[in-house]
């Protein structure tokens with residue numbers, strides 16, 4: 113089976129891998145985008161952490177710078193006062209002490225300037241405070257130059273220093289605010305908030321002292337007192353806010369600073385001054401001590417600030433690291449996701465496309481009619497499809513098996529009973545069942561036909577053809593086994609009388625009863641067959657001896673002789689049985705049949721109702737007959753046959769009316785053989801037909817020739833004898849017409865002579881005669897009186913002439929004389945012409961003339977003459993009619 117190529121899998125359509133790739137690619141792009149976003153935010157966080165770190169550092173540097181600037185103020189003011197002789201005089205200090213104080217102040221200034229410069233330089237370039245630090249450094253340079261002049265205005269110097277400090281403070285606040293961004297961790301947030309708190313405390317702490325000191329000197333105006341008290345409140349607010357510190361380490365460190373001597377000493381002095389608006393200025397020595405303590409306090413606060421900055425930087429660095437870490441993790445996770453997605457997709461795709469590929473290959477094979485084993489693998493859907501394909505293939509296999517069983521004719525195969533699934537399966541199964549049913553029906557029919565062809569429908573026995581087959585195979589078996597085979601030929605006696613007397617229905621009933629009796633009489637294993645008519649045979653295998661067969665034959669004779677009830681009637685028939693035995697390998701079925709037949713024929717000849725065994729005498733008879741048949745065939749071929757013509761004369765006028773053609777065999781070594789010696793033998797076979805044909809052609813040819821030679825012969829008839837057997841054959845009409853056509857002899861002058869029995873027995877022969885008559889040929893009944901025809905039957909017969917048998921003519925009995933006269937009268941009544949045969953004596957002729965017989969034929973007038981002699985007769989050489 114090969115399906116149309118259109119249904120073959122084609123290369124069209126989008127391949128599976130494209131779908132799978134798209135399936136992988138879309139989420140991959142999503143993962144990449146998400147990763148990019150996450151990495152970006154991690155990078156932003158890292159950048160934020162970095163800038164927070166820088167800002168925190170800037171806070172510390174700016175604070176250091178601011179602290180340095182503010183620490184410069186006191187030494188500068190001290191130096192200004194100590195260099196002013198009026199002011200020195202006011203203090204009342206001795207000159208050496210003043211000099212020592214001045215040296216201290218100068219040293220402290222140099223130290224503070226160094227710290228300030230270092231701090232300003234350290235502010236990281238590009239950080240929040242870098243630009244401010246640069247500006248502050250420039251302003252500070254101007255302030256320092258002004259302060260170190262010969263007559264500096266201390267108030268202006270002081271105010272300028274404070275301006276620089278304000279600048280740095282503002283920058284410090286900005287830096288702290290920048291550090292305290294949104295995108296930082298809680299820890300960093302807390303740490304920067306702590307830095308802010310401490311930076312603010314340090315700022316307010318260091319600002320309060322110079323403002324306070326300015327109230328103690330002549331350099332300040334009225335606003336100075338208000339300024340320092342505001343600064344003091346800022347400081348105490350900032351100190352109170354220190355409770356907000358988040359980091360426990362800083363809380364502990366702040367506790368140490370808060371309770372330190374430096375802080376408490378400075379705060380106590382300033383608190384006392386702030387609470388009492390009318391307090392007197394503190395003495396100069398106490399101022400010096402305050403300044404010294406303030407320096408310690410600032411150092412402690414700076415230390416605290418540094419600790420906080422360090423902690424904040426660490427937190428920011430941790431944030432940075434965490435961000436970097438997260439970025440790495442995100443990248444790693446994304447890479448992992450991508451890799452596993454790709455790998456998973458590749459594996460899944462491979463599994464799907466491989467299983468689909470296998471399935472597609474199997475489906476392709478199936479579509480080409482190869483019913484391969486379908487193996488399912490891969491995902492559930494593919495398995496489902498392959499299971500479905502598998503069951504489809506199983507169905508196809510079953511269909512194939514059923515078709516094969518039907519094709520092989522194995523209709524009993526259980527495979528044909530197996531149902532097929534689904535509506536299609538039902539249809540196919542139904543079709544197969546129908547085919548099986550019709551094949552069975554055909555087999556039944558064939559069996560019936562075979563049975564019909566091999567069996568006799570009336571008795572159910574094997575027919576002639578089958579009998580021949582059975583005898584043949586029995587002979588083959590016997591030949592192999594070295595056994596004898598017997599055949600009994602059963603010919604019923606008196607059956608024809610029953611048929612004629614009681615009708616065909618009775619005849620059939622008799623035959624059926626005979627068949628039953630035969631079957632009841634034979635041994636099991638013997639076969640009874642009906643050859644046709646009233647002839648049966650019994651085949652006996654494994655014959656022990658001839659005696660057994662004779663006994664069986666006698667039993668058959670006995671059972672056949674018993675009366676048979678047919679309806680209300682009782683009939684008696686009998687059987688003549690011929691027995692033949694095949695003793696050697698040389699016997700064939702035809703020979704055995706012929707031998708049994710010959711024996712039965714002799715049994716009939718010996719008085720009927722008896723059995724005869726085929727013996728040597730019969731064998732000799734049979735072989736003589738066979739030899740004769742061969743000789744006749746050769747004679748026809750060799751031109752040994754001749755025709756003699758016996759004249760037929762009109763009784764009244766003595767005129768020659770025609771001839772009867774009679775065959776002669778000029779057999780070498782035998783002389784002239786009369787027809788009675790070979791016609792019966794020829795009639796036993798189809799040889800007679802050949803003889804008749806030859807006679808028809810030769811006689812018509814001869815007569816046509818005579819007619820041509822002698823105008824007086826123009827109306828002379830030709831009588832030809834045709835055998836009953838030949839007349840029964842379909843070809844007889846053509847044989848006659850062919851001869852007429854070949855010779856040109858007119859049909860109206862031809863007379864076909866047939867015997868009585870033909871006209872009584874054979875409907876086919878009667879039909880052929882009627883056809884011949886319709887062509888103008890006349891029909892004569894030969895040897896009338898020897899058969900059973902009654903004169904009354906003549907009326908309905910297709911005949912024109914009646915030939916009275918010569919036994920009646922030759923007879924001297926008075927009864928026969930009367931009979932001849934009666935026949936002639938009756939024949940004339942029915943319009944028939946009467947010919948008397950065998951007229952040998954003048955008396956006979958006279959009587960016939962007296963009886964008004966039409967034509968005569970006999971030795972008295974002329975013997976049958978060879979053709980050459982006929983012309984002499986024609987010329988008037990025949991015996992005169994009296």
Ligand code: C2E
Nearest residue numbers: 774775786787788807833834835950951952970971972976
């Ligand atoms: P049949 O048809 O009755 O022929 C007449 C027979 O009587 C012939 O014998 C003939 O010679 C003989 N016959 C004629 N006149 C007399 C007579 O006055 N006295 C006596 N005793 N006999 C006479 P034949 O020729 O020996 O023929 C014998 C039979 O052979 C024929 O009887 C016919 O039945 C058959 N026969 C002869 N020729 C043919 C033939 O060509 N075809 C066929 N189918 N049968 C033929």
Ligand code: CA
Nearest residue numbers: 772833865894
């Ligand atoms: Ca005749």
Ligand code: CA
Nearest residue numbers: 894895915949
């Ligand atoms: Ca005759």
